[in-house]
Amino acid sequence: MTTKTGNGGWGPRVRGTGLAAVRGLALALVTLPGAVLGFTLSLVSVALVPIGIGVLTTPWVLTGVRAYADWRRVLAAEWCGVRIPSTYRPTPKGARSWARTWAMLRDPAVRRDLRWLLVDMTAGFTTALLAAVLVLYPLEGLAVAAWLWRPLSELGGGYWYGFVHVTDQSSALLAGALGIALLALAPLAPRVLTAHFRLTRAVLGAGQGELAERVRVLTETRRDAVDTSAAELRRIERDLHDGAQARLVAMGMDLGTIEALLDKDPARAKLLLAQARQSSVDALAELRDLVHGIHPPVLAERGLGDAVRALALRLPVPTEVAVDLGGRADAPVESAAYFAVSEVLTNAVKHSGADRIWIDLHHTDGMLRIGVTDNGRGGAVITAGSGLAGVERRLGTFDGVLAVSSPAGGPTMVTMEIPCALS
Structure with a gap:
């Protein structure tokens, strides 16, 4: 955007500067009414929660604010390459209105959205408008010098361009000279627009405190997972020891007894053989139940x-x-x-x-x-x-x-x- 073209001109810079001015003007026209409307509706809706009306309206209003903030995240990434992660907590679907309202109000990202609306209607509006003014205001001075000075000078008291009081052609030329001087600041428009989105990121992005809290929660859940896994391993060991392993040991002893009784007492050996067969069936069923408790085959398949x-x-x-x-x-x-x-x-x-x-x-x-x-x-x-x-x-x-x-x-x-x- 800032390199010279092959013919020595500044075509890419001019186009980038002009585009930043147009985008800044569009943002300024949207930012102020959008931020004021979003913040006002949010404030009124939350204030009505104690009497029940806000319980119904707050989820809808905050969802709209979230969509507006996400739209600005998209613009930040596409226009200036500023990435602003979206870190909203999932909203329970199908839950009652009060549960959704409470869940959204507890979300730190939603509270950041409300703070951002305040910043966006003040500093955000100013930076967006400044990106447009840096380009459009110098052009206004040139237009005044070229032809606007005649109708403007006919106004009661003339027209002020900066510190120049335009009343005739000579003062119009002075306004044009001032416009040319101010035009040197126009290439700053893309940087000012980027600063606007970086300000947005600073407010909408997660702070260090929240990230630290997030790390703490994840550490606790990982510790719980490790503890749960250890408890599960102990349960499996206990079930194997008291269940299938005990039956297999008993079946082995029965088979030894059967071997000794096979010639002496065939009837007794036949009875013990039936018991051993039943023990093998029970052991297999317990092993299947144990495997099902670890990871059901139907889930894997x-x-x-x-x-x-x-x-x-x-x-x-x-x-x-x-x-x-x-x-x-x-x-x-x-x-x-x-x-x-x-x-x-x-x-x-x-x-x-x-x-x-x-x-x-x-x-x-x-x-x-x-x-x-x-x-x-x-x-x-x-x-x-x-x-x-x-x-x-x-x-x-x-x-x-x-x-x-x-x-x-x-x-x-x-x-x-x-x-x-x-x-």
Whole structure:
């Protein structure tokens, strides 16, 4: 943008400067009304939350503010190469309005959006307009010197261009000279526009404190994952020792006894042989159950959708499953999602008193979303040591979230979201 052309001109710079001026003017025309409208609606909607109206309007208003901020992120990247990451927390889909409102208000990225609107209507508007003024104002001086001085001089009191009072042709030429001098500042327009977007990034981007908190949360979830894995290994070892291993040892002893009794007491040997055969069947069943608890074969072979369908078929409560997945997630994500659904279903069967359960699995916007709804008595909460707390820890390992809506009297809706891509 700043290199000379082959003929010694400054064509690329002029075009880049002019484009920055046009973009700055367009931004200025959008920034002030957009920021004022977004901030005012957000402020009024949040203020109306205590009386209930804001509970219905706030999610819609904040979603609009988010879309406006994301649009500015796109402009920053396309116009000036300024990358502003979007770090919003997933909003629970299908949850009640108060749950969505509370989740959005707790999101640090949403609070940054509101602070950014204040900055955008002041410093943001000023920097965007300045990018246009650096180019358009010098051109105005040249236009005044060329032909505008006649109609302008006829105005009562004349016309001021900067510090030049335009009243006749000589003063118009002085205004033109000032315009030429100011034109030397025009190449700064692209830099000013870039500064505008860098200001946007400084406000919309995650701060060091939030990043530190994010690292702390991820550290805790990883520690929980390690602890869970260690506990799972101990459970597998215990189940093998007390179950299949004990049966295999007993079967070996029975076979030794059978070998000794084969000639002396064939009838007794035949009875022990039947017991050994039954022990082998029981040991095989226990091994299959153990393997199923580690990683269900249907999950590995046919994917999450069919594995959840198979899980639903074994429930004592009629369960409907809707699946809309265009591919398969990574194996660890599928495993985490499967066992999370399994735990939620177990809780529903044991504690909700429901006579019907609905499961919905779909993937949109890079997010695996799972909803489990039952028509039971409600009252489910995430408490320390509960099954839902374990599900939350399991999902947290993959940056996932868990939301529970369970008013007294039901229904209970559990929403799980895991960021992932499908193959």
